[in-house]
Each structure stands twice: as C-alpha cells, then as structure tokens.
Amino acid sequence: MGFDPQSLKYDANGLIPAIAQEAATGEVLMMAWMNAESLARTLATGQVTYWSRSRQAFWAKGESSGHVQKLVELRVDCDRDCLLMLVEQAGPACHTNRRSCFYTAVRGGEEVEILTPMVE
Numbered sequence: 721m722g723f724d725p726q727s728l729k730y731d732a733n734g735l736i737p738a739i740a741q742e743a744a745t746g747e748v749l750m751m752a753w754m755n756a757e758s759l760a761r762t763l764a765t766g767q768v769t770y771w772s773r774s775r776q777a778f779w780a781k782g783e784s785s786g787h788v789q790k791l792v793e794l795r796v797d798c799d800r801d802c803l804l805m806l807v808e809q810a811g812p813a814c815h816t817n818r819r820s821c822f823y824t825a826v827r828g829g830e831e832v833e834i835l836t837p838m839v840e
Contacts, residue, residue, distance in 0.1 A: 725756040725763075729801040735771060736803060740781075740813060743792040743806035749813035750821040752779075754803065766791050768805060787811040812838045 730736050735753040742749055752770040754762070758778055761769040768789035772779040782788030788810050795804040814821040816837060823835035 723763075725759045727800065728756075728759075728796065728803075729799065730755065733773075735773070736801060738770065738803040738805055740768065740789055740805050740807050740809070742809055744808070747820060748822055749789075749807070749809055749819070759803070762791055762805075763794070768807060781813075782810065785811070787813065789813070 728736055734755045736755070736759075737751055738754045738759075739751050740749040741747065753773055754769075755771045758769045758771045761778065761780075767780055767782075768791055769778055769780045771777075780788075789805070789807040790810075791805060791807055793806040795806070796802075797804070809819075812819050814823065816823070818835045818837055820835060823833060825832050825834045
C-alpha cells in the first residue's frame with residue numbers, strides 16, 4: 721500500500737505536528753510543523769523539511785546552519801494527526817545551539833536548564 725501525505729489529518733491551517741527523534745538513541749530533539757508539500761519534499765530528498773509558520777515558507781532543517789536532519793524513518797500516529805520522524809541529526813537541533821529543544825526540566829516546582837549549548 722502506497723503512502724499518500726494527503727491521507728493525514730491536518731489542522732485548519734493545513735499543518736501537522738512533527739516530532740524529530742534521534743534514530744540511534746531515541747533522544748527527542750524538537751517539534752515543528754509540516755504541511756503536505758514539506759512532507760513530500762522530505763520523502764523525496766531524505767532531508768527533513770518543515771513549514772515555518774513565522775516565515776510562511778519551507779524550512780529545510782540545517783539549510784543555513786549545516787545542522788541537517790536526515791530522515792531514517794517516518795512514523796504516523798494512530799489518529800493520523802501527528803508525525804514522528806526518526807532522524808540522523810548533524811550537530812544541535814535547537815536554534816539555541818543545544819542538542820535538543822527540550823533543554824528545560826521542571827523539577828521540584830522549579831525550572832532547571834538540563835542542556836547547555838554545544839561547542840563547535
């Protein structure tokens with residue numbers, strides 16, 4: 721059975737949340753938005769491409785920073801309204817130069833920074 725990006729459930733803006741996870745370690749790296757075209761580009765090229773809501777433009781991860789995400793496997797959740805992308809991440813995934821965008825934990829009612837920026 722072939723995969724059709726149009727078969728997914730997009731929100732009113734034509735977007736679907738996409739979670740990027742490091743394929744080798746299971747580390748959750750980031751969450752961003754995709755539309756049917758950015759997903760089709762990702763599948764065609766193997767380089768993860770998102771839809772930037774702020775710029776209203778396609779965003780090939782790492783196009784300016786070099787911190788690209790190579791798609792290893794795409795997974796679709798049971799409701800078909802969220803994507804999980806297993807990726808090979810080059811360098812940091814977060815624009816703050818951290819490995820993951822999830823660098824703040826809430827512990828004992830306090831916010832704690834658990835990841836520092838990567839040195840390159």
